[in-house]
Amino acid sequence: MRRSHVQNTTMNGIDQLLVYKRLAESNAQLHKHQQLGDNYGLAIWSNHHDHTSYQAPGHHTLSCYIEGGFDTVRRSGRQRLTGGAPGKICLMPADHQSDWEIEGHLSFVHLYFNDAKIDELAEQVHDSSFSGGLPDLTWVDNSWIMTFCQQILLNIPWHEQSQQTALSQAGNMLILHLLSEYGGAKKLPAVKGGLAPATQRFLIDYIEANLGSALTIEQLAAQVQLSPYHFARMFKQSFAQTPHHYITERRLQAAYQAIRQEDVSLSDLAAGFGFSDQSHFGKAFKKRFKQTPNQYRRACSSAIHSYR
DSSP states (O other): OOOOOOOOOSOOOGGGSHHHHHHHHSSOEEEEEEEEETTEEEEEEEEEEEEEEEEOOSSEEEEEEEEEOTTEEEEETTEEEOOOOTTEEEEEOTTOEEEEEEEEEEEEEEEEEOHHHHHHHHHHHHSSOOOSOOOOEEEEEOHHHHHIIIIIGGGSOTTOGGGHHHHHHHHHHHHHHHHHHHSOOOOOOOOOOOOOHHHHHHHHHHHHHTTTSOOOHHHHHHHTTOOHHHHHHHHHHHHSSOHHHHHHHHHHHHHHHHTTOTTSOHHHHHHHTTOSSHHHHHHHHHHHHSSOHHHHHHHHHHHHHHHO
């Protein structure tokens, strides 16, 4: 199927995209959503006993079923297509037409993106625009997408500001996989080397100076004049972990040292080191150090008083 160059909307929000709007107007329940860029974002929906249809939405939609879907039917003329189930994927290109009947319960993840996002990623990865097209797919088995959605995407706290880098990376990886698997794009190039030592030192200093800010892949990549895609892969090659994991670890280590100061509240510490709130900070701290911030602060205080 050839790519559509129809512009769906001049608005940037995913809530203005046709597939999203149709679901919002139906019986479907929106559980969470996240804007990742212009006309680019994620949403988790559930639905039951409903009917929806889409006519050339002007944007692409990847759908991965999480639960149910067994009684969902896609109508194509007089033909009734069945086969929905957890783990199945559907790909609805910008110029597709579809008519859906939902008899039982289902829940699913939607990834919304347009041709501009495809070209942006293609330029970053392959230094050329994408000249292929995305096919109309209904209930296809794709173990990579299923595993990625269920084990990675659904386990990222979408609402937390510090997780937006990870969420954006996840969306990009899904699109690149679609282009490679179904769009005829070249496979992802192998990493041939990491960042230069001077670049590594600069990034270490820059991240340390901005631990309290919302550091994104795009922001860090711009600092060293690399595309976000190549930066992420070269960073991992150099630091043996993703930018997101490195930044989170540095924030936690800095908080670990600062928490001994009893005159600083935990909420101020959380905000000062880039965590969305005290609850998120507490969970991340306990996962890393096997104790809550309050438990660690009390232990430090007890040790000081015992020493005296």
